C-alpha cells in the first residue's frame with residue numbers, strides 16, 4: 001500500500017473563530033490547485049514535531065486554491081493544537097495530506113438532519129451549505145456550552161432550518177438527543193459530530209435506525225487500541241508472515257519488520273490505514289467503519305484493530 005503523498009502548503013491567513021478556536025487558510029507553496037474536497041472531508045496536518053492531526057475542511061470545492069480548517073485549542077493538548085495556536089504564524093510552511101471523506105453526504109437523502117456539538121460544526125458547515133444551495137431538505141442543530149463558544153454565529157443565526165442551542169440558556173443541561181431524534185422523519189439521514197458524550201448518546205438513540213441512515217464523525221478515538229497481540233498476519237502479496245506481539249498493533253508489527261504502509265492518525269479515526277482482509281476475523285476498534293462494515297470484515301484499520309483468530313490474511 002503506497003504511503004500518502006504530502007502537499008507543502010503555506011499558512012495564508014489566520015482568522016479568529018472563537019476565544020479558543022482559530023481558522024487557518026492553507027495554500028500550496030507552488031500555487032497549484034489542491035485536490036478536490038467534498039463536504040464532510042478532512043485533511044491530515046503533519047506538524048514539525050512529527051505529530052499528525054486531522055482537521056475537517058470548512059469549504060468544499062472541485063479545484064480549491066486553498067483549504068480552510070478550524071483548530072480548537074485543546075486544554076489537554078499533547079502538542080497538536082497547542083503548537084498550532086502558539087507557534088504557527090502566517091507564512092509558515094505546513095505539510096498536509098489530500099482530503100479523505102469518512103463522512104460523506106448521502107446523495108439521495110430526502111431529509112437530512114445535521115447534529116453538531118462545539119467544534120463538531122466544522123465538517124457540518126459546508127455540508128449544510130451544499131444541501132441548502134442544492135435545495136435539499138436539511139435541518140441543522142448546533143449545540144454549544146454558550147454563545148461565546150459557537151463558531152459561525154453570524155452565518156447561522158436566523159437561518160431557516162437552523163437551531164442554535166446553548167447549554168447556559170437551558171440551566172446548563174445538554175441537548176436532549178432522544179427528543180431531537182423523535183422529531184426526525186423516518187427516512188432522514190442523521191449526521192452527528194461533536195464531543196464524545198454527544199456521539200455516544202447519538203449512537204445509543206439511533207441503535208434502532210437503519211444503519212445506512214446513521215453517520216458519525218469522531219475527532220478522537222472512542223475505543224482502546226487492540227494491542228493484546230498473540231496472532232500472526234500473513235501478507236498475501238508480499239508472501240511473508242509477521243507475528244504481532246503483546247503490546248503491538250498490526251501496524252507497529254509490520255513497521256518493526258521494515259514494512260511500511262499508509263497511516264496517518266494511528267488512532268482509528270481517519271481511514272488512512274484501511275486494509276483489505278482476505279481471511280481471519282479482525283477485532284475492530286476503529287471509528288471509521290460502520291457496524292455493518294465491521295460485521296462484513298472486508299477491511300480493517302491496522303493501526304488500532306487486532307484479531308479474533310490466530311491468523312489474519314491481509315491484501316498487502
Ligand code: FES
Pocket residue numbers: 262263264265266267268269270271272273274286288301302303304
Ligand atoms: S491511521 Fe488513521 S485509521 Fe488508521
